[in-house]
Every structure is written in C-alpha cells, then in structure tokens.
Amino acid sequence: MSELRLRVTETTDLTPTVRRFALQDPEGLTLPPYEPGAHIVVTTPAGHRRSYSLVDPGGARPREYVVCVRRDGGGRGGSVSVHDDVAVDTDLVVSMPANRFPLRPSPRYLFVAGGIGITPLRAMVRRLRAEGKTGVRLLYLTQCAEETAFLEEFDGPEDTVHHSDDGGLLDLWPYFAVPDDDVRIYCCGPAPLMRTVQALTAHWRMSRIHMEEFAAPHSGISVPFTAVWAPDGRRVDVPAHLSLLAALRRAGVPVTSSCEAGVCGTCRLEVLEGEVDHRDSVLTEREKLSSMLACVSRAKSTEIAVAPHLVVSQYSSADD
Template structure:
C-alpha cells in the first residue's frame, strides 16, 4: 500500500454537472482546514465499494483549504470506481481520502497554453482559475469535448483566450496551428485521454521538453514494452512477463496473489519491494526515494532482463 496518510472527509455537496459528470465537495466533519495543495494536485479516494481512484482537485487550493472538490465521470465500462462514486456516494457519507499529491505542478511562465480533453479539464480548471484570479494575461485554453451537453464548466470558458471545441459538431480540432512554432515563453499543459496526449506529443518534438507538461488519466504513456523475467523472492519462482502482460497480471497468472485496485499506477495498492534488477517506473504514486526499492506492478516494468520482487508489507503472498 501507499505510505501516504489518509483523511476521513464528509461529502457535503454532490451535484451533476452533465449527464455523466458529478461534482463532489469533501470537508472535514468538524470544520477544520485541510492540508494545503496547489493547482494540479490530486487525491486518492477510497470509494464505498473499496476501489481506490485518483481524482484531480478542480479548485485552485492554497495554504488552508476548507474543502476538496473533485469531479467524476461515470464509466459504465470501467472497473467500478466511478460507478461506485455515482451510485453509492451521497451527502453525509464519509470517505477515506489521501492527502493531496502534485505531480503536475503549475510552473512560472510568461504565457501558457492549456489543452484539456473531456474530464481532463479538472486540473486545468484549477490552474486557469489561479492565474486569472491573479490578473495574469496570456493564459490560453483549448477545451476539447464531444458535445456541449457533456462539457463540465462550459459557461466559465467564454473569454477571448478560450476555445471550446465540440467534436460532434465540428470534428477533431487541428492542433497544429497552436503548436507549429515553438516558444520558450510558453508552457504547454495538456490533460486528457490517451489519443489527445499522443497527438500533442507527435506535434511538439521541436519544442523544448521542459516546456511541455502532460497528465494522463493513467500513470502516463506506456511506451514500448519488452518481455522480461520476474523472480518472486520468497520462493525463487521465475515468472515470464511477456510484452502484452503487466507484471501484476503475469504474477497472478502463475498463482502469486498481489492486491490491486486502480491498476493504473495511481493508488499504490499493488506496490512490491524490488530486491534486484532495474525498474522502468510508469506510476504516478511513488516518490523518487521510494522508486529505489519499490515498483507498482500494474504499470511498471523491468529495464533489466530480470527483476527480483517480493511483498511490500501485505502487498502480496504466495
């Protein structure tokens, strides 16, 4: 499990923003201020059904926030986390919530280009609001959704620097005019589904890497996967991990039980100890220090031909 501390927070508001997106406001039951956070941060929520899911905080935050606000898009074809949030969470319910973690921080820049796809607007909204409340100009937003009906916060983004594009009406937006000319005075922030992330990556190889910032709904782009062998330290069992299977799936296939929840590299449940070999980390939960001795089995892989792993706490057993 992740070593991050957890808070017990009460749902004080729950409302539908679109037919599939619901907004939840979480507060301390006694009215105490919550741990600080900055735009781009997320929390991991344990749903009533027991899933652990990462949700970006949609408000700008600060030193002593009174509430955490998240928006959850219902996915009936998913693994149950969003359905539990929609069906089981009502006002008055208490939820276990991690303290905020920020792996998508807003960095200083003369100007910004934000590209948000669908529910990817959630961290972007926090960043844009922080900058505009401070009176900043040069804050451009491209907000890409399927339809007006499925566009959370639609009425907020009608300014001269905002482009809200609905693919049902006009097809896919051509991003090249916005990215053709690299500019070291601009930071590009992109959050959304994998096809949008890949499109932005393909269109920005001529930009400085330090100016492009990405956050996907999973831990990040998977890249090329190569086969390797995992060695389960407790028994010496050797497990072949082919390119198309995760370390988690391969271990389970061979009868080694490893707990999991999100299976997207964001909750920390499937954390294993690394006792040998080199890891290609693809998660968004481990700190740099933790990456020296741990691996998230659901998404990360081996850079070496073999990777020796074992339980982390109660993270696995034979």
C-alpha cells in the same frame, strides 16, 4: 502514503455524466495545502483506488477538496462506484494531495483540455485569472455543450470552446504552428488528443509542453524477466507483453490491485533481490529502494525476488 478520512458535503451534477463532489474534514478543520495541478487518490466504497484532479485553485489552507468524476460505464468500476455509492455524508478515505503536473511561471499560457481533462486545467486557469494575469488562453474540446463541465465559466475573449458534434474536429495546427518560448502549453485529455498535441508541438522546446497523464508515464521497451515469489520460491516467467501483476496472477499468486496504471499504490510488493525499472507515479525515492508496483514496473535484471508488502513490513522497519 498518508491518508485522510473526509466527508462528502455536497454533490452536484455538472452534466448528465459528470458529478462534482466536495469533501471536507468532518470536524471542519482546514485541509493540507495544494496547488493547481494536484490530485488526490480516492478509495471508492467498492474498494477501487482512483486518482482525481482537484478542480479548485487550492492554496495554503483549503477548507475543502473538490473533484469531478465522469461516470464511465465501460470502465473498471471506479467511477461507477463513486457515482452510485457516494452521497452527501459519505465518508471517504483519500490520499494527501500530490502534484506531478505543477503550474510553472510563464509570460503566457495556452491550456488545451479535452472532455474531463478540464479538471486540472480549470484549477490553473482560475488561479492565474484570479491573480489578474492576462495571456491565459483556453482551448476546450468536448463532444457537445450538454457534456461540457463548467461551460458557463469559459466564455471570455481568451476562451475557445469547441463541440465536435456541431463543428466536427477542430484544426489544431493554427494554435501550434509558430513556436513561442514565452508560452507554456498545458494539455490534459484523452490519449488521442494528447498524441495529437504532442505531434503538433514537436518543433517547440520540450520544456514549454506539459502533459497530464492519467496513467503513469514511462518510456523504454519491455523485456522478459523471471520473478521469484519469495514466500514459496515459485518462479514466474514475465513475458514482454505481460505486466508482473498479470504474470503473477496467471501463476496463481494473488496480488491486490486497483488502478492498474501505476497511480494508486495498491499492488505494491517488496523487492528482496534484483534491480527494478520503476514506472509508477506513487512511490517515493526511499520507497523505491525496497518496493515496486507490480502493475507497471518491471525488472532491469534478468531475475527479481518479490514478496507481499504487508508480510515483510510486519517484521521490518519499513518507511511507511
């Protein structure tokens, strides 16, 4: 995973809890390209690795990457570190942009954003409208006007901004009642909103519905397996309700982690034996041949042998 060292050139409070950060190359060079829907993984000053959507429309030669971070005091510390420890002139290590939520061509669109879920959708809406496209509707659901990032941008005839503090929960059914193959729906927001939109669009063609998952999506059931910690041969039972990461830690094996959602790559292990059920959004197909992310991925085989990623790669021609 290639990384960049970028400098924060501007910070702006968009709401009491959402702050905008602009990052540029310290030498002023243009940055690697990206398209709407892309994200970068930011290593916070406290060492967390967090995935943030790029909020601008992007292009071939961007001069800056802009992310917006909502401070979550009840979270695991990543957003707090960004808010409290990052200022103008702070240098941050970030990943190259990646895009698992790409904007696909369509005659018309309906974008559904909940809270900070506006970030990737703003990039898409701005790109499409800048190109003169019509039929680009936005449904933006937030708690109150004060906590609505980019509120002033979305007051056009195709925008609906709804605050639950003022109007209660919005009845979403009228937006999805009639399926339309000429419309693509993009949704990003908290899990309850995503589940609601998924349920209300069950009668739409699946290819028309696009959901941005902040955690790596996976399906299928989890079954128990045994992990063999190769450095000392320790055998660790991984029950269905525990991740490999959690089971290894319980057994006293220290594995570094950050997002614990399969989106940062910190918990990568080498796989020496066994078959993996990959559930992450980070590893390339080539990396998956010999690695796994312990926070989300599991074994398909009854037993799997794993080892620290760095120790093995010292002696092998690993692909990173």
